Amino acid sequence: MQTASTDMSTKRPAPNRSRVTIADVAKDLGVTKSTVSRALNGYPDIAETTRLRISRAAERLGYRPLSHAQAIRTGRVRSLGLVLQIDSEDSARPFLANFIAGITQAASAENWTVTIATAETDEGVRETLSRLVDEHKADGFILPRTLRQDQRVATLRAQNIPFIMFGRTDDPTGCAWYDIKGEDAMRAATTRLASLGHTRIAHVPGGAEYTYSKLRIQGYREGLEAAGIPFDPDLIGAPSLTRQSGDASTRALLALPEPPTAITFAVDRAALGAYRAAQALNLRIGADISLIAYDGVPEGAYADPGLTTFAVNSRQAGERLATLLIKRIRGAAPEDLRELAPATLVERGSDRPPRLTPTELAQHLKHQSTI
């Protein structure tokens, strides 16, 4: 027998305070457990008056069913799984807090919880995911950063485990998703630059393995087409996800015989690298060279001039993803759970009419390099 002592230093592990069980509720009303269970779970063979009596008694006694006790029979733990990849590079992700907040909020609203795990590598993610699946720690999973060909998708699809993607993928069979229309954003960005007077507009894409990269390039090309500007493959820069590679990619584009006077970036961080390149080459952003990017990272606001970008509402993304995933787990068809939302333009100072023509810019750059 455990006696509740006031000694805090004892090595006693278990709180072991007696909770209110379904049997307590049943006894209180003089009915059986099964009646209580069915009443609380909305079975049709319980009289309405009884249901009311029971739910009131449950409320009064403070009865809360244990989800893991339910799970043993139902197979549902009422939890959403999220496996994040935290690599050393971009571990500083400000969006994460909001994303998680969105997910947990929507989950809480349905009285679900969120089980989170992390890994550093692709393989680590897959292993962790497998473990969570094997131990049934979650009823379904949110997959961020989806690739064009994603092994996580293949695995979960094969095992028939509910999931939802934050992003899209090449083969949509059996997939539900929520995604931001990056393609629209890039089309709008390109159109906007063209209407400012730019004629040489480049694009620095993200990693080729990501679906969004393909889509954003596509949007960029649509924008060109709408503006009547011919597509020039040279103006697709090297894929860049970091400041450093964005810097390099920008320099390479500016070294072209006919350099771009404007660049669209698939991700903000790469665009921030362009600030460095511009400084080194003595170019003024928003005058000699214009930039529009995508993501809406806070650093963009502190850059000088501020980075014009298409911001993603990651909190909303988390909310919708959780909501849709719960529906999926409850049996909705994946085809009915596909949502796209727009990114919103944040106008700052990095996009302006061109001060120089591409030729003049080339001259200027040549002059710089000889100093």
Added chain:
Amino acid sequence: MQTASTDMSTKRPAPNRSRVTIADVAKDLGVTKSTVSRALNGYPDIAETTRLRISRAAERLGYRPLSHAQAIRTGRVRSLGLVLQIDSEDSARPFLANFIAGITQAASAENWTVTIATAETDEGVRETLSRLVDEHKADGFILPRTLRQDQRVATLRAQNIPFIMFGRTDDPTGCAWYDIKGEDAMRAATTRLASLGHTRIAHVPGGAEYTYSKLRIQGYREGLEAAGIPFDPDLIGAPSLTRQSGDASTRALLALPEPPTAITFAVDRAALGAYRAAQALNLRIGADISLIAYDGVPEGAYADPGLTTFAVNSRQAGERLATLLIKRIRGAAPEDLRELAPATLVERGSDRPPRLTPTELAQHLKHQSTI
């Protein structure tokens, strides 16, 4: 690799679509469930040879106990709880990814998981915490951002639920914690500034309700004392947690008759506000005014000049917190689970010998304000 189908001697050619349970393992070896359970859980009344046979069979069959099935009897769900407060202001927390990565890594290592939830307000946090406790979604909790008097602590302590704090609190009874020695950092910062030649050194604290604020002020005062500089209450600025309030707080300090030539900040973000103030007042940071802060946010590296700061390893913090909490849940006494780690100095350009004396600085500022 698991080969279930190639084994011809299996008694059940059943297409084992469902998971392998403890009964499957038992039947495979011709023992009972109880024997398997005790063998796998290290009970002493199982022969070593039997234990080996069983654990090998479990391995071979790919048996993974369901933690929620175990939980129903043991009361342990093998999960750590984390309730984050995500307020609209400082939701952009880059440290979060690393913190979570640390926690989940340590948890995974013990085959535990992490249940995460968020709330916006203090009260929301308490409610969410209560819900997780009531439904026993976690066996113990990590409490970040502890206050000097923290209701979460009171609640969990009263219900005898294991928890660990990231930070300290006024009444340590029954508390385990991991914390960074912010007091040491502030002492070192002050000493460092003093040895650079500063004699008027101010401190901008964090919110008064946080334990760390008290400790960092204390460290600051120790540093003054060690340097033989008398403490001047006027040099304790207004509590600041944001860029904006840091800006205001800095201006107020500089408006003193004898302004400080150096300021220590309890948090980086407030120090970044000082950059604005300096710019507005035409002061050069690292010359006219020196700064040393605390946290190690990435923005500090991009400031110009870079912000000298004491960086916190939040990944390690997460790791240790999870590790200690698991020990706590397993029965270790809270008094034995108290760890302090140092912050590490990141030298950048914001702290230099003073160019002006306080009096000269006051002159300079007066001159600025008349322009």
Added chain:
DNA sequence: GAAACTTCCGAAACCGGTTTCGGCAAGGGG
């Protein structure tokens, strides 16, 4: 050589729920 321990494992209860099955009573149709 019998009593007293040990060692090791099976049988069964148990944890807190859900779900199946069947039965009783009231109601409706013939």
Added chain:
DNA sequence: CCCCTTGCCGAAACCGGTTTCGGAAGTTTC
């Protein structure tokens, strides 16, 4: 008036584990 539904709920099995209890062997003690 009887039979057949229908509505409603109790009894009991069940989910996948853990834990208690007891007993059959083997070992030691006297």
